[in-house]
Amino acid sequence: MRHRKTTALVIRAEIYWLLIRKPWSHSLARFVTLFQLIQSASSGKCTDLDSPDQPAACVYCKKPQPSKATGEQRLKKCGRCLHVLYCSRQCQKEHWKLGHKTQCSLGALANDVYLDSFRKEEEAIDQLIDAYRMRVEDDYAFRHENRGLYARENPFPDFRSFLDLAESRQGVMPKWWNKEKRRICERRAVDEDGWSCIAFAVEKHDIQEHYNDHMMPMKLRMLAEKVYGFGVMDPMGQL
């Protein structure tokens, strides 16, 4: 039952994503807001921090914050999405399992902290590479543009251009990014024994399967859209 509800939510989220795209800064913020509205309506579990009528309470157990709370008594904001409050680590863990994982990623994307929010640097690096791979596939599928691997060329120069562009954007690269991390990223991108390798094409369902996450293609698309500055369906992308 819960699975069906989640599937319906994902479909609706994807429809919104298709409808609202340009320019990405507006579309992303609007999309995240809409998504949160849908999710709170469906689960009844989310507290909107911006709502002045609601007293601050733990989003999971609903325990309100004591009126003169100090230090440890104060509810803590989720450090990634900054959108929900928790009274304890345990409530945060349970809420994550309940489905905050997806909402949180969208919030992290909107707050420009997505790649910063992974515990392991390799995870962020692999998602950056996969954002490129997903975008090359989308450019081929939606814009009939063949580049890199799809133009039967060595994909490495095209991938390097992607990294150059990503480095030039505000709020894409994690704080720990530097020349050495870039070298590690470039090595991982051409390592044919690893999964996130630019020598292999990838489709939406491969990404979903690998990450065991139906929303992952959308998150990677949003990340790539931040890098390129437009989505695959945007008119300016056709120029």
Ligand SMILES: [Zn+2]
């Ligand atoms: Zn709680």
Ligand SMILES: [Zn+2]
């Ligand atoms: Zn969060």
